[in-house]
Amino acid sequence: MTPVDTAPAGGAPPAAPRLTAAGRRTRDRIVRTAADLMFRKGVAGTSIPDVQQAASVSASQIYHYFGDKSELVRAVIRHQLERTLDGQRPLLERLDSIEALRAWCAAAVEVQEQRGCTGGCAVGSLASELAESCEAMRGDLVAAFDRWEAPIRDGLRRMRQNGTLTAEADVDRLATAMLAAIQGGLLLTQVRRSTEPFRAATDAAIGYIETFTA
Amino acid sequence: MTPVDTAPAGGAPPAAPRLTAAGRRTRDRIVRTAADLMFRKGVAGTSIPDVQQAASVSASQIYHYFGDKSELVRAVIRHQLERTLDGQRPLLERLDSIEALRAWCAAAVEVQEQRGCTGGCAVGSLASELAESCEAMRGDLVAAFDRWEAPIRDGLRRMRQNGTLTAEADVDRLATAMLAAIQGGLLLTQVRRSTEPFRAATDAAIGYIETFTA
Numbered sequence: 001m002t003p004v005d006t007a008p009a010g011g012a013p014p015a016a017p018r019l020t021a022a023g024r025r026t027r028d029r030i031v032r033t034a035a036d037l038m039f040r041k042g043v044a045g046t047s048i049p050d051v052q053q054a055a056s057v058s059a060s061q062i063y064h065y066f067g068d069k070s071e072l073v074r075a076v077i078r079h080q081l082e083r084t085l086d087g088q089r090p091l092l093e094r095l096d097s098i099e100a101l102r103a104w105c106a107a108a109v110e111v112q113e114q115r116g117c118t119g120g121c122a123v124g125s126l127a128s129e130l131a132e133s134c135e136a137m138r139g140d141l142v143a144a145f146d147r148w149e150a151p152i153r154d155g156l157r158r159m160r161q162n163g164t165l166t167a168e169a170d171v172d173r174l175a176t177a178m179l180a181a182i183q184g185g186l187l188l189t190q191v192r193r194s195t196e197p198f199r200a201a202t203d204a205a206i207g208y209i210e211t212f213t214a
Numbered sequence: 215m216t217p218v219d220t221a222p223a224g225g226a227p228p229a230a231p232r233l234t235a236a237g238r239r240t241r242d243r244i245v246r247t248a249a250d251l252m253f254r255k256g257v258a259g260t261s262i263p264d265v266q267q268a269a270s271v272s273a274s275q276i277y278h279y280f281g282d283k284s285e286l287v288r289a290v291i292r293h294q295l296e297r298t299l300d301g302q303r304p305l306l307e308r309l310d311s312i313e314a315l316r317a318w319c320a321a322a323v324e325v326q327e328q329r330g331c332t333g334g335c336a337v338g339s340l341a342s343e344l345a346e347s348c349e350a351m352r353g354d355l356v357a358a359f360d361r362w363e364a365p366i367r368d369g370l371r372r373m374r375q376n377g378t379l380t381a382e383a384d385v386d387r388l389a390t391a392m393l394a395a396i397q398g399g400l401l402l403t404q405v406r407r408s409t410e411p412f413r414a415a416t417d418a419a420i421g422y423i424e425t426f427t428a
Contacts, residue, residue: 042256042258042343044256044258044259045258118346120345124342127401127404127405128334128338128339128342128343128401129256129342129343131334131404131405132332132333138405142405142406145402145405145406173410173414173418174418176402176410176411176414176415177395177414177415177417177419179398180395180398180401180402180412180414180415181391181394181398181415181418182398183397183398183402184394184395184396184397184399184401184415185398187338187341187342187345187394187397188390190341190345191341191345191352191355191356191359192356193352196387196390197393197394200387200388200390200391200394201390201391201394201398203387204388204391204392204394204395204419204422204423205391205395205418205422207422207425208419208421208422208425211421
C-alpha cells in the first residue's frame with residue numbers, strides 16, 4: 001500500500017483492497033467509530049488503541065484495512081463529508097430559487113437546534129485540525145470542500161438559467177461565499193451555543209445572492 | 215488558584231499573581247511560546263514539556279504561573295485574540311464607510327498572501343479545537359469573538375450614524391455575518407492555499423451590508 005505521507009496533494013486515496021461483504025462491514029465500522037471519536041475528541045486526541053477498543057477490533061485488523069493512522073484519517077474525512085452531504089442532499093440538490101436556498105439553510109438551523117448547537121461542522125473541524133498536517137490530507141480537504149461547493153454552484157447556475165439570477169451573477173464566487181458563510185456561521189454557532197450566528201451569516205450570503213436576482 | 219475545569223462559563227480568568235518585571239517577562243515568554251507551538255501543532259499536540267523546552271523554562275516555572283495546562287491554554291486564547299486584533303487595529307477601529315470595510319479586508323488578504331495562505335486564523339483554530347473541551351474555555355472563546363465583533367459593530371453603527379447605512383441596518387447581525395465570513399473565508403483560504411475564498415466571502419458580506427446604504 002502506498003504510504004499516505006508521500007501521496008501527492010489531492011491525489012487519489014490508495015485503492016481499497018478487494019473486500020468480502022464481512023470485510024467491508026468491518027472496515028465501515030472502523031471508519032464510523034473513528035469518525036465519531038475524532039468528532040468528539042479531535043484527531044490528535046484519538047489513538048489507534050481508542051478506535052480498536054471502541055470498534056471491538058484488533059490493532060492488526062485496523063492496520064490490515066488502513067496501513068497507518070493517516071490513512072484511517074483520510075477515510076474519516078471522506079466519510080464525514082458524505083455523512084454531511086447525505087443529511088442535506090434532498091434540499092442541496094434542488095437549489096433553484098432564493099426560497100430553496102432559504103429552506104436548505106433553515107433545515108441546517110434545525111439540525112443545529114437538535115444538537116444544542118454543539119459539535120460544529122464535522123468537515124470544518126477536520127479541516128481546521130489537519131490543513132497543515134500533510135499535503136495529502138490537505139488535498140483530501142480541498143476535494144471535500146469542492147464536493148460540497150459543487151451542488152451549491154450547480155444550484156446557482158440553475159437559478160441563472162431559469163432567470164432567477166442575472167447573467168452577471170458569478171456563480172463560482174457566490175458558491176464559495178455561501179460555503180464560507182456556512183463554515184464561519186457554524187463555528188460561531190458552536191462557540192456561542194446559539195443558531196443566531198449561522199442564521200445571520202447565511203441570511204447575509206443569501207441576501208447578497210439576491211442582489212443578483214433579475 | 216481556582217482549578218480551571220470548574221470555573222464558570224465565560225467566568226473571569228483567575229487573577230494573575232502580582233509579578234515582578236522579570237516575572238512578567240517570563241510569563242509572557244511562556245505564553246508566546248505556547249501560542250506559537252499550539253498554532254503550529256494544535257493544543258492537543260503541544261505538551262507542557264514541549265513548551266518548557268521551547269521557552270527555556272522549568273516545568274515548575276510554568277506551573278508557578280499557570281497552575282495547569284488548561285490555564286495556560288486560556289492565556290493563549292487571550293494572547294492570540296490580542297495579537298490578531300493588534301494586526302488590524304488601525305483599520306478595524308476606523309470603519310466608517312464601505313471603502314473602509316474594503317480596505318480592512320484587503321489588508322487581511324495581504325497578510326494571507328505574505329503567509330502563503332497557511333495557518334488560517336489563530337483564534338478560529340483554537341475555537342474549533344477547544345469549543346467542546348470545557349465550559350470555561352468555551353466562555354473564553356465567546357469573549358474572544360465578542361471582543362473581535364465589537365469594533366466591527368461599532369464601525370457599522372458609526373456608518374448608520376453618519377448616514378452611510380439606513381436606520382433599517384441591523385448592525386448586530388451584520389457584524390456577526392461579517393465575522394462569520396472572515397472565519398469561513400480564512401478556513402477555506404487555508405485549505406485551498408488561495409486568498410480567493412476569503413475575498414469571495416468578505417466581498418459578499420460587504421456587498422450585503424451595501425444593500426443597506428442610504
